[in-house]
Amino acid sequence: xxxxxxxxxxxxxxxxxxxxxxxxxxxxxxxxxxxxxxxxxxxxxxxxxxxxxxxxxxxxxxxxxxxxxxxxxxxxxxxxxxxxxxxxxxxxxxxxxxxxxxxxxxxxxxxxxxxxxxxxxxxxxxxxxxxxxxxx
Numbered sequence: 001x002x003x004x005x006x007x008x009x010x011x012x013x014x015x016x017x018x019x020x021x022x023x024x025x026x027x028x029x030x031x032x033x034x035x036x037x038x039x040x041x042x043x044x045x046x047x048x049x050x051x052x053x054x055x056x057x058x059x060x061x062x063x064x065x066x067x068x069x070x071x072x073x074x075x076x077x078x079x080x081x082x083x084x085x086x087x088x089x090x091x092x093x094x095x096x097x098x099x100x101x102x103x104x105x106x107x108x109x110x111x112x113x114x115x116x117x118x119x120x121x122x123x124x125x126x127x128x129x130x131x132x133x134x135x136x
Contacts, residue, residue: 003029037092038064047092056081065094072120073113085124087117 001016006025014024039051039060047066051058056077059067066088067076073089074082090096095113102108 036064039066039092040064042092050075050086061094065096066092068093068095070095071116073117074120087121089113089117 001014003012003014005011006013009025011025011027012029014026015022039047039058041064042048047058051060054077056079059076059078059080061067067080068074068088069076069082072082073087073093073095074084075086075088076082102110104111
C-alpha cells in the first residue's frame with residue numbers, strides 16, 4: 001500500500017499494486033503500527049541502563065528483544081540467570097504471545113502469560129512480607 005498527501009485537495013490518497021486502479025481518499029490519516037522492538041534503539045532510559053550499564057546486564061536476542069524466562073517472564077542476565085525481582089512482558093520480550101482481541105475467560109496465551117507473572121509477583125511479595133526469623 002502507498003499513501004500520498006494531496007495538499008490541493010486536503011486529502012490523503014491510498015493505492016495498492018495488489019488492487020490495480022482502486023484509490024481510497026480520506027481527510028485524515030492514522031498510522032497504527034508498532035515499530036520493531038529493540039533494546040538498542042529504545043528511548044526508555046531504565047531499559048537502556050539495565051542493558052548497557054548493569055555489570056550482569058540484560059540478555060538480548062540478536063533481533064534486539066529482551067530475553068525472559070518463559071515460565072514467569074523474569075528478566076535473564078547475560079549468563080542466562082533469571083533475576084529474582086525483575087519481570088517483563090509484551091512486545092519487547094522474546095516470550096511474546098498473540099494478544100489481539102484477547103478476552104478474559106478464553107484461556108488465551110496472553111492471559112495465561114499475565115496470570116503466570118502475577119502469580120510469581122504474588123509469591124515474591126508474600127515472601128517479602130514474612131517476618132524475618134532469628135536464629136539462636
